[in-house]
Amino acid sequence: xxFTSPLFLFGFLPVFxxxxxxxxxxxxxxxTLLASFLxxxxxxxxxxxxxxxxxxxxxxxxxxxxSTADAHRRRWLMGLGVAANLALLAYFxxxxxxxxxxxxxxxxxxGASLPPLFxxxxxxxxxxxxxxxxxxxxDVYRGVGAPARRVRDYLLYVFLFPKLLAGPIVKYHDIxxxxxxRRRRLDDWTEGFT
Numbered sequence: 001x002x003f004t005s006p007l008f009l010f011g012f013l014p015v016f017x018x019x020x021x022x023x024x025x026x027x028x029x030x031x032t033l034l035a036s037f038l039x040x041x042x043x044x045x046x047x048x049x050x051x052x053x054x055x056x057x058x059x060x061x062x063x064x065x066x067s068t069a070d071a072h073r074r075r076w077l078m079g080l081g082v083a084a085n086l087a088l089l090a091y092f093x094x095x096x097x098x099x100x101x102x103x104x105x106x107x108x109x110x111g112a113s114l115p116p117l118f119x120x121x122x123x124x125x126x127x128x129x130x131x132x133x134x135x136x137x138x139d140v141y142r143g144v145g146a147p148a149r150r151v152r153d154y155l156l157y158v159f160l161f162p163k164l165l166a167g168p169i170v171k172y173h174d175i176x177x178x179x180x181x182r183r184r185r186l187d188d189w190t191e192g193f194t
Contacts (some may be wrong), residue, residue, distance in 0.1 A: 016032075029179065031154055032156060032160070039161040040124070040161065047092075052155070055155055058085070058133050065078060066146075075141070081133075083135075088126075088130060088131040123166070125164045128163070128165075130167060131169050132172075136172040154172070157176075161163065
């Protein structure tokens, strides 16, 4: 779903904003997370599961990292988290390219035309998702930020639909407080619409 599409402007966004405004404040994060999952699943239903699994892996690694004082183990866990995220990015961005290069090389060596092996669709916003997840892991490792208190807060950070397609890359510790509590004021709504 694109921000300028009629479906988003006249369907998704008004329904989301109405629910957000009418439901109690304690449901702000759950409704925003649900809307973010729906928004992303509209264009990339399968990748939601990859990103969700990867985010849960991040949370597990960061929890282990935060619960140990062993510097070597903390560095190893941070490296594992960064490597897992970069592997996800490399798979979606470069697997089709690598397969086609391999197919072309094999065809040249064999002197025959080979059919394409496969094509992997590039998920929308995969780079933003991966780089934000990496900043979270590295910031917790460096002690710049604390681990997410709730799984829901971290998932909202990863999937928040207004920044999902084009960023900016936001650090978790910069918005952690806002994910926990935020005010709802008419002035803020007016400024947001403007």
